[in-house]
Amino acid sequence: MNQPPNYPPPPGWTPPPPLPARPRWGRWVAWTAGAALAAFAVGGGLAVVLDDGGEPIASETACRDALVKSMREHAAAGPDAPAASAPAACYGLDKATLERITGDVMTEYLDSPEAEKLFEDAMREALESAAASAGP
Known part of the structure; x- marks a missing residue:
């Protein structure tokens, strides 16, 4: 409140660059879910391959x-x-x-x-x- 207004901006003033974009969490979630699903499938697949007829x-x-x-x-x-x-x-x-x-x-x-x-x-x-x- 104690500062004078900056309108209009001084000559030669450029606005600050925009903030970087937020990370795309959707891509991270998709990759993580895919990796978890692949690990589960490989683990289950190994159990089926190594299973000796239910013994x-x-x-x-x-x-x-x-x-x-x-x-x-x-x-x-x-x-x-x-x-x-x-x-x-x-x-x-x-x-x-x-x-x-x-x-x-x-x-x-x-x-x-x-x-x-x-x-x-x-x-x-x-x-x-x-x-x-x-x-x-």
Whole structure:
């Protein structure tokens, strides 16, 4: 309000250039939707190609071997081992089969001399630390 009006504009004055056009979101949305649709189609197409007549792609023996290897690695790492997830060889097996295989692997491992040695070592360490801390 305190400035004088600029009408008419001074001689030689040119208007500022127009602002750049806004991006065309429609094109971006179309490309993104097309890419998502293509990825979905390829994923579904691969599942159809790799599907073995409705049978699971994973085999029980490969899953069992992977579980045994994973359990031995995590047992050797001790309590600092990261949480384990199902091995890739077990993907595709139904829940009941996976639970049965896991139970068999756990039973087999707990009956092994390796597990007995780890258990004895852990008990010995626990008793030694309890005896050392129990004092007057």
